[in-house]
Amino acid sequence: MTTSLKTRTARLSVLSNSLLIILKVVVGAVTGSVSILSEAIHSSIDLVAAIIAFFAVKVSGNPADDRHPFGHGKVENVSGVIEALLIFAASAWIIYEAVGRFLHPGETEALGLGVIVMAISAVVNTFVSRRLYKVAKLTESVALEADALHLKTDVITSAGVALGLGLIWLTGWHVLDPIIALLVAVIIIYESWMLLRKAFFPLLDTALSQSEMTKLTGILEEMEVQYHDLRTRAAGHQRFVEFHLDVPAQETIETIHRQCDLIETRLEHEFSDISVIIHPEPSRH
Numbered sequence: 001m002t003t004s005l006k007t008r009t010a011r012l013s014v015l016s017n018s019l020l021i022i023l024k025v026v027v028g029a030v031t032g033s034v035s036i037l038s039e040a041i042h043s044s045i046d047l048v049a050a051i052i053a054f055f056a057v058k059v060s061g062n063p064a065d066d067r068h069p070f071g072h073g074k075v076e077n078v079s080g081v082i083e084a085l086l087i088f089a090a091s092a093w094i095i096y097e098a099v100g101r102f103l104h105p106g107e108t109e110a111l112g113l114g115v116i117v118m119a120i121s122a123v124v125n126t127f128v129s130r131r132l133y134k135v136a137k138l139t140e141s142v143a144l145e146a147d148a149l150h151l152k153t154d155v156i157t158s159a160g161v162a163l164g165l166g167l168i169w170l171t172g173w174h175v176l177d178p179i180i181a182l183l184v185a186v187i188i189i190y191e192s193w194m195l196l197r198k199a200f201f202p203l204l205d206t207a208l209s210q211s212e213m214t215k216l217t218g219i220l221e222e223m224e225v226q227y228h229d230l231r232t233r234a235a236g237h238q239r240f241v242e243f244h245l246d247v248p249a250q251e252t253i254e255t256i257h258r259q260c261d262l263i264e265t266r267l268e269h270e271f272s273d274i275s276v277i278i279h280p281e282p283s284r285h
Helices: 002-031 034-060 074-103 111-139 142-171 176-204 210-222 253-270
Strands: 227-235 238-247 274-282
Touching (some): 002 142, 034 142, 142 176, 176 227, 210 227, 210 238, 210 253, 238 253
Parallel strands (some): 238 274
């Protein structure tokens, strides 16, 4: 059910981005606005990201198998890294085009049409990004959260381009067009850096977030669990916890097994998609 929900949501993003790209390319060509064309490039990257996210959420939902005994959760992190690198590339192209237009200014026409298209883009992406964020939080999907971040930035940049075109229409300062495009590129670079950090570090098997670690240790202390060598890591929406459980040397296997079951059940109730490995050891005390 979770994978199906994520797949349907990712498909919505693919469809909306495809339509917006066509609209922006046509209007950008008609108006000659480099800022609108930069937004078309931005949406093209959003489309690639949406397609990557679509396949990532499908694959990450596959159960563990012989070749992937820990599941496929890291596929979402890999997709996030690829998306971030694509955004960096798009930003470089936008900066190149904007600098060229700044050095060799040109007239921007049909400004009203450009403002309307940018406004439509902002409204559509506001709706889609909110839907993506909602499902991403519900399913803890890194890929969908990355896709939502793309579209949220697109909302900001589209609104900025619409405002800039309006100012050009009011002032006649066509130099504002490449300046707006450069601002769009700066925002996109910041977006890609934040995404890269979020997606890349789990690939190095970094521990769970500080808030989750605090919650985890709090539960173990509440259950009066004696443990050591606690290790955690994340893979997409999946969490992996491993620790050594201190038990009295004279305790029976049945009692120890029952205690492990109680701990695992509690953690599975408190955390979604968690795998717990417990190594019982005779108490050192």
